[in-house]
Amino acid sequence: MTALALRSLRHRPAAAVATFMAALLGTALMASFATLVESALSAHDDDRELLIIMGGIVGGWAALIVLFSVASTVGIVAGQRTREAGLLRTIGATPRQVRALIVYEAGVVALLAASAGAVVASIGGPALFAALQRGDLITAASEYAGGPASLSTAAGAVVLVGTVAAGIASRRATGGPAAFSPRQAEVSALPLRRWRILVGGLLVAVGLASAVVTVTVTGKAGDAYAAMQTSGSASIVVGVGLATLAPGLLRLLATPLRPLLARSGSGHLAAANTTRRAHLLAGTLAPVIVLVSTAVGTLLMIGIDDRTLTAAGDPEGVGGTITMINSVVIGMICLFAAIMVVNAAVAVVAHRRTELDRLWRLGATAGQLRSSIVLEAAVVAFVGILLGLLGSTATAVPYAIVRQEGVVPDGQLWLPPLIALVAAALTIGAAWGAQRRSAR
Amino acid sequence: MADDTPALAVQGLTKRHGSGAGAVDALVGIDLAFARGTFTAVMGPSGSGKSTFLACVAGLERPTSGQVLIEGTDVTHWTEARRTRMRRDRIGFVFQDFSLIPYLTAAENVALPARLSGRRAQPEAIRTALARVGLENRAGHLPGALSGGQQQRVAVARALVTGPTVLLADEPTGALDSATARKVLQLLRAAVDDLGQTTVMVTHDPVAASYADDVVFLVDGRVGGRMAAPSVDAVAAQLAHLDQLTGVAR
Ligand SMILES: Nc1ncnc2c1ncn2[C@@H]1O[C@H](COP(=O)(O)OP(=O)(O)OP(=O)(O)O)[C@@H](O)[C@H]1O
């Protein structure tokens, strides 16, 4: 099985690249924050709290997004193995063997990528620490003390989540009948698993709870940053929760768009795909929701903070620096989320070569294939932006209320449309680029 | 257009895969004509160029030289887009792997050629086409919920619904058991007899070939013989002979 796994990896570089990218960048981001927590242990007393907040809380937001992205990407890739899994089983491989193959493959790629990511973080961590020191957020008395412990913990978490996600997805891939060819086995559009609904619902509930806590508890606390700690995570957690429910939500929300699309031949294909194959396209939808929800929610929060901190009585006189550092850190998290949008869109479209080829043989022109893929991506982007904006209110609204701006923030209202535009451009652009390679 | 123009003809059809030392001559100067309303089986040893022949005729591949004439019109040098439209409107296709689109229902699969042409599918025509293959009560099923034979019958309905000039079938029964295969072959035969559908079918199976009016044998990319009113035994004997010939040649 090991030899088979390695050989199959060599023949499926596109799939391996998607997992590799997510695990590499994810570990780099997550482990950089983790080094701050490790540094906090030996830091000067004055600095400990800030390092823990930055490394633990903001780092925790990053970790949530990273681990979700890794699991989601591995899920896309493993789900694409259904056909091959059926084939292997017809020649006598047991479902267990096939699952082991898929898990082993994901594990090897994740391990290599996470190791490389830890190396990147061993440079990124000190850089982050130095930036905090330059901004006078931590004193010169403390020293960077990140090391193997934090780096390997972050890398280990990524590998573990990637492997577990592959295990779950592989059950689905081997769930079908052993013989595939006459039935064109494909993961059929099963309803969402109950555990998935449970996890998604729970995350949304947790996010909403932190929104409520922000308004009722932390917003009234003396510390001006207490509200930020509870509020910042809300849109991220709600976003990840909605993304967990992505297949069901896509089916639900794309259905009303069908008549609109069905006017042209390519729109007809796109409409059928987004509804009947929501479980495949959800792989692209999930990162769009996470990106929009995170970026809009947290960036609005930073904007509100910047406008109102002086009025809130900037207790330590470091507001400007915190805004700057926050922007950089959140910017990095958003950049990661944006890359994941492209990563997933490419992985999903790249797998559709056979199907595009089949349509072409039946007389679909290259232009029709292109526009059907682009329309599909547009539907995914539209639904993702809608849900992402919804998720972002979990942070933006409570924080605006707490800082006395009312339900709608007073400024930066250009931000949501801008992020929406970026998300749409990334989703559609990536699908466009990928279909150029997979169509002939 | 004179009535005796063949539905499909090829002249000097040659196809070379690759170039230089590794080049393979899949077709070497094939001349064939297929009269309207006839059912022809194309047979030959593995690698003799049967699939390549169909791909060239359908415009999936461009021949290295020679011509493909559909109702007397030379389509060989048409642009990719124009050949694609020609395929959609004038050629019906049935493949060994059924080639249904997995996320479209049986009825939607049958309606696909019309949808791709930008026409609204005529529900009546779709229903008739599905009824012709005995699947009117499976219209709303996705391919995954149909048996192999049912899927292939949907593919036959889809190939016939546009009233194509030529129906091309590449081992349409290759993935089916013999009872299911018989059903599909009867459908193809009925299309020829009832609708005057010109049909060209590649097959390895002497039983399948016996449903045709004529058999053309390909050997190493050349026409190696013809047989009218083929019987199962005669075809099997001829195939065994050809296999021997190519075995010696290699
Ligand atoms: N894309 C290709 N590149 C190179 N050679 C090819 C290609 N496609 C086919 N060939 C070669 O052309 C020859 C004819 O192939 P073709 O697929 O037409 O055979 P066939 O008669 O359909 O065989 P079978 O009965 O096994 O399906 C073979 O020698 C094959 O190896």
Ligand SMILES: [Mg+2]
């Ligand atoms: Mg063939």
